[in-house]
């Protein structure tokens with residue numbers, strides 16, 4: 001989470017996590033699952049797999065072999081960052097002391113020169129800084145710095161921050177213009193260095209971020225390509241750097257890269273990464289479904305990037321993308337229990353027992369050899385209260401709709417604002433002013449781009465024409481008891497992809513509000529989901545079901561099931577495919593794969609394409 005309260009090139013500033021209280025709703029149960037189950041369990045696993053012992057080994061506290069791939073330090077750091085965000089929103093003495101204990105282990109592993117990495121020590125010390133493309137030393141350093149800042153902001157304790165500063169000083173004194181050259185094989189250190197500058201106001205860290213971005217050739221990038229997480233993290237670092245400096249070439253590159261991402265390369269779920277090869281982005285419109293890679297960490301990167309673009313510009317399209325990622329391609333990365341995770345988030349699964357059995361059954365796991373995604377999910381969920389609101393001079397912004405209370409001190413006094421809503425299942429939101437500063441204040445609320453129409457009123461009096469895809473501002477002197485009511489039309493929508501997305505050609509995805517829906521075999525027994533077709537005029541019935549999958553909205557619709565016993569290739573007009581009507585249930589995409597192995601489909605083909613009129 002960033003603290004851009006003193007950042008010059010910034011339209012909307014973040015509010016501290018501690019200023020937001022979640023009052024039930026969609027995300028609070030997920031935050032609770034994260035805090036009570038996911039975070040404690042992952043620490044057990046980090047211990048069981050020797051990831052914490054790797055630090056104790058370096059300090060001599062334990063005589064054990066080093067375990068895990070060379071980037072595992074970052075997994076513990078991300079866990080520590082997640083735990084620190086939990087401490088920013090709640091008092092948890094046990095978690096506080098667990099962090100203190102782990103911090104002792106981390107700090108004890110630091111070398112006298114500030115170097116800290118549990119892999120390149122002893123017999124591998126000579127390999128330090130020899131392979132920037134693969135060795136992840138800068139990446140791990142970045143995650144340590146982010147964890148340290150989060151811990152310092154949560155507790156005021158400096159021990160981990162001082163450790164991070166020693167490492168940062170080691171890096172800035174070793175690398176840079178006129179010194180040794182190094183680069184981020186996996187970007188991450190860029191955003192950490194900008195945040196360290198924000199935390200300390202020491203300009204050498206900001207300059208070092210500039211150096212790292214220059215080493216990547218960031219400002220000359222024109223295409224969003226390569227490893228999806230790395231490409232996304234580089235953009236996050238660049239956006240942070242721009243927001244502090246106003247560097248025009250950096251902004252120009254960011255705009256080009258964002259357009260390339262949003263117009264050509266992002267899944268409807270907000271996921272990024274079309275190829276298993278190199279975990280990478282594909283060509284424009286290359287968006288396979290069964291073989292989507294869409295790593296959970298890439299969704300986190302996309303969320304962080306859009307959050308930064310939103311802060312810089314105040315433009316709704318970035319909030320729309322942030323929301324799309326959070327409710328779909330990010331949230332699919334974690335089970336409803338909060339304890340198992342996807343690394344890869346496909347938009348189709350053939351599951352077991354299906355005609356093409358060769359494909360894997362896709363289920364979440366609690367641990368991966370490369371376990372980058374689980375702690376990345378955890379730090380994102382733990383920091384969610386910080387994404388809901390924003391502030392500017394004499395303005396309070398509402399980016400995301402969730403039952404919550406903001407209590408924040410502005411220059412002119414304290415604002416207390418409460419949101420009441422059943423979003424994302426229903427489109428009504430009430431904003432109650434509980435306390436307001438004495439002067440004029442703008443309340444700026446988002447009208448999501450996915451809605452066709454929004455009605456809004458202030459204390460019962462209608463506000464004219466809030467436009468979808470924009471922020472709507474009401475500026476006045478506020479008094480306790482004032483209320484803004486908004487209602488976004490939230491129909492079921494059939495969404496089509498650009499015709500050049502060949503995999504989705506002649507297909508539609510079922511969407512409602514910010515959610516993408518899918519058809520999962522568990523809900524539709526006896527039907528192979530890959531045989532489903534949409535009739536010309538499907539009828540949709542939305543229903544909120546409190547006892548299904550932790551409480552979800554479902555969509556029932558009439559579909560056609562094809563008997564596709566035809567040859568692989570037939571002369572056009574010669575084959576005979578029978579279609580039978582069926583009643584089908586769709587669930588939100590994020591909720592799939594929570595009931596054992598299954599098959600699943602997001603993009604449904606249209607029957608009129610199967611049987612074209614001649």
Ligand SMILES: [Zn+2]
Pocket residue numbers: 295296297298343371372373374376
């Ligand atoms: Zn990952």
